[in-house]
Amino acid sequence: MPAAGSASVGTIPVQQLRAGDHAFVSYDGDDADRDVVSAFAWAGLAEREKVLVLAAPKLHEDDVWARLDAPGALLGAARERGQLVVSSMRALIHPDEAFTPQRQWQRISEETDQALAEGYTGLRTYIDMHWVGDLNADVEMMKWRESHAHHLFVDRPYTEICAYDSRWFTPDVLTAMHEAHPCRLLPTLGALHVEHTSGTVRLAGEADLATRQEFIGALHEALRRLDGGELTVDLSDLIFLSAACAVDLLRLVPADGRGRIRVRCGPVPARLLKQAGADGMPQLLLSEVER
Incomplete structure (x- = not known):
């Protein structure tokens, strides 16, 4: 497991979250967040972390368990031993009835310490932000909490997703919270995120059959913007x-000496690109990185 405190930044898929991450995600349908919370929970179980799901207050607990997908022996065992817990913000801050950042921070710190005492590697929490309405909390106070919670994550084995229903929160609040979180999550599994900056195109998520045309289009656009030099x-x-x-990427490597492409990627994509012929392309530079 990556060291706590080595926080992620930018837009990433939920599968890339690691200890020390404080992530924003938004959703716009009653089942739209199902994939994210399920993947988040199962990744935590695999990392031997304790997982706390603070679901939308309107959901019955049985419905929350059903959203975690594939209920069976593994899920049942995690539930039985207390590694996977479904709760609420109201229960978390009990016996306090009113939300304050200080009380919430105190309880999260206590839960993190308790997870470690129980032998887990850390704590990860999924928080549906509908608790704000349920507790009649002040939105400005909630926003302040979100932008001042760094101490929960620095050098601590704690990971948190804050999930905002875009049908309930105003656009101004969503924009502010998007900016307040160090990292943002792709809203669904299987998506591809593209960011263009000077001399760089960054892709996050999945590049497969479903997103292939988007992947190719992003590379073409990056090369068009650069017009020579190194991309x-x-x-x-x-x-x-x-x-x-991978083959599509190699086909776009300039063969006329007008620039070159440097690819930053993990060991698995690097191996795939080499198998596809990257080693024989002088205009392509592979930089292998570890997350």
């Missing part, structure tokens, strides 16, 4: 690169 293609936040997309 950095940052794949370090991809969790999947298909063989077809």
